[in-house]
Amino acid sequence: MLGQYVGLLLLACAPLGLMWNDPYWINILAYAYLFGALAAAWNIIGGFGGQFSLGHGVFFAIGAYTVARLYLDLGLTPWLGIFPAAALATLVAVLISWPTFRLRGPFFAIATMAINEACFALANYTDRLTGGPRGILVPFRAGFSNMIFIERWKYALLTFGFMSITVLITVLLRRSRLGHYLLAVREDEDAARAAGIDVLKVKLLGMALSAALTGAGGGIFAMYVRVLDPPTLFSLPDVGVKFALISLIGGIGTVMGPVVGALLIVPVENFLRGALGGEVPGGHLIILGIILVGASLFLKRGIVGAFTIALRRIRDRRHS
Amino acid sequence: METFFNILLSGILLGGIYSLVSIGLNLIFGVVRIVNFAQGEFVMLAMYATYFCTTHLGINPYLAVFLVAPLMFLFGLAVQRTVLQPLQNEPMMQIFATFGLLILFENSMLALTRGEAYSLSGGYSSVAISLFGLKASGVRVVVFFAATGIALALMLFLQRTMPGKAIRAVIQDRQAARLMGINVERTYLLTFGLGTALAGVAGALLAPIYTLSPYIGENFILAAFAVVVLGGLGSVPGAYFGGLIVGLIESFAGFYIDPALKQAIWFIIFVAVLVVRPSGLMGQIGAEEVGLREQS
Numbered sequence: 001m002l003g004q005y006v007g008l009l010l011l012a013c014a015p016l017g018l019m020w021n022d023p024y025w026i027n028i029l030a031y032a033y034l035f036g037a038l039a040a041a042w043n044i045i046g047g048f049g050g051q052f053s054l055g056h057g058v059f060f061a062i063g064a065y066t067v068a069r070l071y072l073d074l075g076l077t078p079w080l081g082i083f084p085a086a087a088l089a090t091l092v093a094v095l096i097s098w099p100t101f102r103l104r105g106p107f108f109a110i111a112t113m114a115i116n117e118a119c120f121a122l123a124n125y126t127d128r129l130t131g132g133p134r135g136i137l138v139p140f141r142a143g144f145s146n147m148i149f150i151e152r153w154k155y156a157l158l159t160f161g162f163m164s165i166t167v168l169i170t171v172l173l174r175r176s177r178l179g180h181y182l183l184a185v186r187e188d189e190d191a192a193r194a195a196g197i198d199v200l201k202v203k204l205l206g207m208a209l210s211a212a213l214t215g216a217g218g219g220i221f222a223m224y225v226r227v228l229d230p231p232t233l234f235s236l237p238d239v240g241v242k243f244a245l246i247s248l249i250g251g252i253g254t255v256m257g258p259v260v261g262a263l264l265i266v267p268v269e270n271f272l273r274g275a276l277g278g279e280v281p282g283g284h285l286i287i288l289g290i291i292l293v294g295a296s297l298f299l300k301r302g303i304v305g306a307f308t309i310a311l312r313r314i315r316d317r318r319h320s
Numbered sequence: 321m322e323t324f325f326n327i328l329l330s331g332i333l334l335g336g337i338y339s340l341v342s343i344g345l346n347l348i349f350g351v352v353r354i355v356n357f358a359q360g361e362f363v364m365l366a367m368y369a370t371y372f373c374t375t376h377l378g379i380n381p382y383l384a385v386f387l388v389a390p391l392m393f394l395f396g397l398a399v400q401r402t403v404l405q406p407l408q409n410e411p412m413m414q415i416f417a418t419f420g421l422l423i424l425f426e427n428s429m430l431a432l433t434r435g436e437a438y439s440l441s442g443g444y445s446s447v448a449i450s451l452f453g454l455k456a457s458g459v460r461v462v463v464f465f466a467a468t469g470i471a472l473a474l475m476l477f478l479q480r481t482m483p484g485k486a487i488r489a490v491i492q493d494r495q496a497a498r499l500m501g502i503n504v505e506r507t508y509l510l511t512f513g514l515g516t517a518l519a520g521v522a523g524a525l526l527a528p529i530y531t532l533s534p535y536i537g538e539n540f541i542l543a544a545f546a547v548v549v550l551g552g553l554g555s556v557p558g559a560y561f562g563g564l565i566v567g568l569i570e571s572f573a574g575f576y577i578d579p580a581l582k583q584a585i586w587f588i589i590f591v592a593v594l595v596v597r598p599s600g601l602m603g604q605i606g607a608e609e610v611g612l613r614e615q616s
Contacts, residue, residue, distance in 0.1 A: 052412055099591055102598065105411040106355035110545050111590065117542050118587030125580055237423055248416055281435050282427030282534075289427065292420025296413040297406060 005171050008256055009164050012036075012263060016160060020153040027152055028270050030224065033159035034217060035246060036262030037166040040255075041213035042243035044170060047253035048179060049206040050186025052105065055112030057240035058096075058119045059089040059211040061233035063218025065129070068136050068228055071146070078147040082219045089215025090208045097207045101200060104189070113236070120234035135229025138222065147223040155224055162220055163259065166213055170255050173209070182206050186253075214243075237285060245288075248295050251302025260303050265291075322454075327575050328568070329454050335567025336464030337526065341540045342547040342559040343471060344518030350491050350554015351511040353411075354404055357418040359544065360537030361425035362516050366392050366523020367532050368429060371438055374527075381440060381528055382462070389520040396516025400509055408508075422537070429534040437531050444528035459528045466525055470518065471560040478556065487511055491554050543570075546586040550593050552603020562601065 012033075019025045038060065045051050066085035070076040100111040123130045130136065142150045149155055173179045181202040184192040193199050222228055233239065250261025269284055276283030299306065345359045366388050373384035403421065407413045447458035478484040489497040490507045498504050530536060543566060551562025566589060573585045593600060 050412075052415060054415075099594055103594065106353075106415060107549075109415050110355060110549070111594065114542060114545065114587045114590050118584045121581060121583035125578070125584075241419055244416070252412075280431045282430035285423050285427040286431060289420045289422070289424030292423065293403060293417050294420075296416035296420065297403065300410070300413055 002171065005167060005255065008259075009167060012163075012259055013160055016153065016156050020156075023152050026156050028267050030152065030156040030159045031270075032262045032266035033156060033163045034221060034224070035242065035266055036259040037159065037163035038214055038217045039243045039246035039250070039258035039262055040163070040166045040170055041210050041217060043247045043252065043254075043258050044173060044182075044213070045203070045206045045210040046244055047247055047257070048174070048186065049182040049203060050253075051101070051203060051207070052109045052244070053112045053207075053210075054109050054236065054240050054244070055096075055116040055119075056210070056214050056243050057116045057234045057236070059093055059214040060218035060221070060239055061119065061123065061230075062089045062092055063215030064222035064228050064233055065123075065136070065218075066215070067219030068138055068222045069129070071223075072136070072138065077145045078219060078223045079145070082216045085219040086212040086215040089218070090212045093207050093211030094204055097204055101203050101207075113240070116234055116236065116240050120230050123230040123234065130230065131228070133230065135227060135232075138226040138228075140226065147220075148226070159220060159224075162217065166217075167255065167259060169209070169213070174255055178202065178205055183253075237288070245292055245295075247302070249291070249299070249302055251304030251306075254302065254304040254308075257302050257304040264303070323575075325452075325454055327571050329451065329456055331568035331571030332564060333456060333460040333464050333567070334571055335564035336460065336467045337522075337529075337563075338540075338543050338547050338567050339471065339560045339563025340463055340467040340522045340525065341519070342544040342551070342563050343467070343474065343556060344515040344522070345541075345544045346548045346551065346554060346559040347474070347518070347556070348512055348515035349548055351487055352400075352404070352508045354414050354512075355411075355418065356515070357415070357541065358399075358421035358425060358537075359515070359519055360539070360541035361422050362392060362396070362519035362537075363523045363526065363540055364429065364532075364534065364537040365395075365425060366520040367527040367530070367536065368433075368438075368523075369520075370524040370527040371440060371532055374440055374442070381442075381444065381524060385521055385524040388524045389517045392520030392523075393513045393517035396513040396519075397509055399516070400512035404512070405505065405508070426534050426537065433534065435534075437533050439531045440528050442528075457529075459525075463525050463529070466521065467560065467563070470521065471556055474556050483507075483510060542583065542586055546590050548600075549590055550600055552600030555600070555602040558600055558602035 015025070015029055019029065038056075042053065042056050046053055063082075063085040066088050067078050067081040070081040070084065071078055096115055100108060100115070103111055124133050126132070140148060142148050147158070181192070181197050184195065184197060185199055185202055189199055218233070225232075246261035246265050247258045248261070249265055250259065251257030269288065272284035272287055280286075295302075301309070341360070341363055345356060348354055348356050348359070369388045369391065370381050370384045373379040373387060374381050379387070399421070403417050404414065407417055444459050445457065448455050449458045449461050451461070478488055486497070486502045486507050487510070489500065489502055490504055494504055497507075547559055547562040547566050550565060551558025551560070566586065569589060570582050570585060574582060
């Protein structure tokens, strides 16, 4: 079973080997891996736990700012900076989830979206910490300990590694007690409570794990783009909702769904941005909107879900 | 003291805007149980439609309401029918769908206008009205009275007419309403159309106030959600008074604290209400938890 996932990850790695000296595609690939990991992290609470968060941009931004600040002010290497970033993101996640987890479904989604917007306003406001609207610029000083590389494929390798770790954590979680509890809470919160599950604790644990991975991903993002400003980090269509969208396309609540979704959506979006961006402002987002509506209507279980159903049907036919 | 009354007045007038935008959203929210993230974009589309009527057809924006609102009603029917009805019992997919509509409308308008900002000519926004010795912007006073009128008319409609009673029955219990012979799907359709028509009214009345931009919907939607949570799910007076309260809080906080923090203030309202009284000021107790459970 585990071998299957390792095989799929190796398959996802294949384009990296094929295109390692093409900077354009390698760049897109690095993004795709990073967003695959971030979507997989969202999927832990959003997919398995069924808690539809639109506020993961907050944890992403906390991770990015923490890594950048520790690196710039204290000279802490981002390799270690990721850990306090993840810890801080977890702490904030638990603090804001405590009151909001009493809300269900769409109410929770609105609340998390409001948190995202509030933190966006705060990030613009706290000049000294975040650089305000101008943002933070991390100077380019190549070196392994700075997590800044001249060769683009090293970034792709880094984000691929991060994605692999996230997927493996998801696989382990899916089979753990907590994973089963999360699924039970998603399916029926009252039944889960009646069965003796501490619903709030399960949700908080799922959110903590999800936020920690998102914070770490934000840290890697910070060293990759090296320009951090609030509109980028808190953008709903490019960050908070993107995680959910990628999971939806790939398959919400499946282990490999987010990876498949990211490897599909990120290149397609980049292609559209290049093809339409100059002539039709916002053109690629028009298509993204259509994809979002279309997928919610016709591809509810995502590519992985549809594939699994098709596979089962073939298997059934063979048996009968 | 005069500053205080000036802030009070501007808060009430801002609140009128929020009330006007929130009533439609709350109606859809309470009845169809859909969190319509695209509601702000409906307002935005109506603003552009009004701009078109005024600039190209020469219709006064306050007369354009009677053209834009019915058009938005039909548009709402189409959206509900094609996109939202098929997702009736899937709250998660509804969020995706309405968010997709938000991105779609916003960027379609961006592509159409090529990022150029429009504002209505004719000097509507410069008309000032004197109220109790205080100066107020005329267009905002109109919005305030329109919001009040619409809230009252809608309450009468819900209390006195058969379709209104059907809507209230569906708010209380979908299944029982169905058993009483109410066509629940048609009620949803009517309500959604009504909600978007109200967005149409809001858009037409707000067009003379704001500079038109494709992103303007985002300014309304978060405030409107704060209003809905504060006022209570599905309650018309809740949305009306909630809007006024949020407007007042924003106005006072903007003056005494910092205008850059208004989103943070909405959020504090939001969380405070959720912790203290999750059903809102005028909502049914427990609606925030039970309300969205599957009922079909």
